[in-house]
Amino acid sequence: MKIIDGFVLRPLGEEFLVIGEGISQINFNKMVSLNSSAAYLWQHVEGKEFTVADLADLLTDAYEVDAERALKDAETLAAKWIEAGIVSE
Amino acid sequence: MEKMLKKKYFDVAGHVFTLEMGEGDRLWDDLDNYAPFECVGNGVDAAFSLSLCDDIDVSGKKEMYVSTPVEGDQRIDIYSLDEGYLFEMAPLGDVPVCGFLQVSGDFSMGRLKVLKAKRFCVNNALMLMYAFRTAPLGTLEMHASVTVKDGKGFLFLGRSGTGKSTHSSLWLKNVPGSHLLNDDNPIVRFTDEGARVYGSPWSGKTPCYINENYPVGAFVRINRAPYDAIHRMNLAESFASISSSASGLRAIRSIADGLFATISSIVQSTPCYILDCLPDAAAAIVCSSEVLKNVQGS
Numbered sequence: 455m456k457i458i459d460g461f462v463l464r465p466l467g468e469e470f471l472v473i474g475e476g477i478s479q480i481n482f483n484k485m486v487s488l489n490s491s492a493a494y495l496w497q498h499v500e501g502k503e504f505t506v507a508d509l510a511d512l513l514t515d516a517y518e519v520d521a522e523r524a525l526k527d528a529e530t531l532a533a534k535w536i537e538a539g540i541v542s543e
Numbered sequence: 544m545e546k547m548l549k550k551k552y553f554d555v556a557g558h559v560f561t562l563e564m565g566e567g568d569r570l571w572d573d574l575d576n577y578a579p580f581e582c583v584g585n586g587v588d589a590a591f592s593l594s595l596c597d598d599i600d601v602s603g604k605k606e607m608y609v610s611t612p613v614e615g616d617q618r619i620d621i622y623s624l625d626e627g628y629l630f631e632m633a634p635l636g637d638v639p640v641c642g643f644l645q646v647s648g649d650f651s652m653g654r655l656k657v658l659k660a661k662r663f664c665v666n667n668a669l670m671l672m673y674a675f676r677t678a679p680l681g682t683l684e685m686h687a688s689v690t691v692k693d694g695k696g697f698l699f700l701g702r703s704g705t706g707k708s709t710h711s712s713l714w715l716k717n718v719p720g721s722h723l724l725n726d727d728n729p730i731v732r733f734t735d736e737g738a739r740v741y742g743s744p745w746s747g748k749t750p751c752y753i754n755e756n757y758p759v760g761a762f763v764r765i766n767r768a769p770y771d772a773i774h775r776m777n778l779a780e781s782f783a784s785i786s787s788s789a790s791g792l793r794a795i796r797s798i799a800d801g802l803f804a805t806i807s808s809i810v811q812s813t814p815c816y817i818l819d820c821l822p823d824a825a826a827a828i829v830c831s832s833e834v835l836k837n838v839q840g841s
Contacts, residue, residue: 464803473803477794485783
């Protein structure tokens, strides 16, 4: 999967927002807030093709979490991003 | 014979711009909305300049965004050029394009060719250049109605038709000592002292062109509901609320960065609310009693 063109991660205070800034988002209409671990993943897959397994690896690299749990969290997050229309399958 | 040109200077929210067209152009008599903002041009560095002309250079024209025309709504289509951008505009979705605005890449120089609806095209071109040129300068051109009370400006936001103007008029009738600053397109700037709202020459259908400015008391998003209730929004909601009401072409990086910097500073220092309301007097009472409570003594 891949982040859809025009979606940009921006820090707001202690929070993170993904904002639609592409030409297709001309009438500001999409914004998703991310927690810090989701923002960490986003930064590492920006501009690349990635899989759920890549996300899970990134999670186990950075957090004290076992592989099974990481895979589950990665699946949930990827599904959310696709549903929100900020990532394409 | 060359026709004589006349140039006027205007200062809106501290940004100076110029408009140039033929001295004898009858449109000069039809720009009353700019009169309160006219300023002396000597030695002033203008942020941007617009001139009316018969020819524009559209070499390298490539489609960036072509709107789906909506009957009754104005339309703007955007193209990139070898040098800068081209905006094609029409006052309604179902009429042909009648204004062609060619602007430099930094939005400081604009040339406008008009076929019809001259006043609409000039107003639209100036608003567009203002929003895009000043976005990197801590400035927002907002879609809002602004009412002033106790020396603070309260901005009512919402999509067209949700009742921004109606809510302002309810304050004027029900909140003693309040007055209208602008009914459609005020300017907001973020400074060391916080957010400040300015009147502008653009005010939608209400002729309210006031050259005054006030600290922002609050931003209030209007949401039609079968009851009246108000609550504070969290940071992300506040950001979304202001962003969706600020003009700017976010596909251009300098504009997106500027808008983000300004809006994130504003939402971390200024209260933002959502008001669920009916178009009734109680809405103005519920809203004003809450938002005024929070600005008193500040």
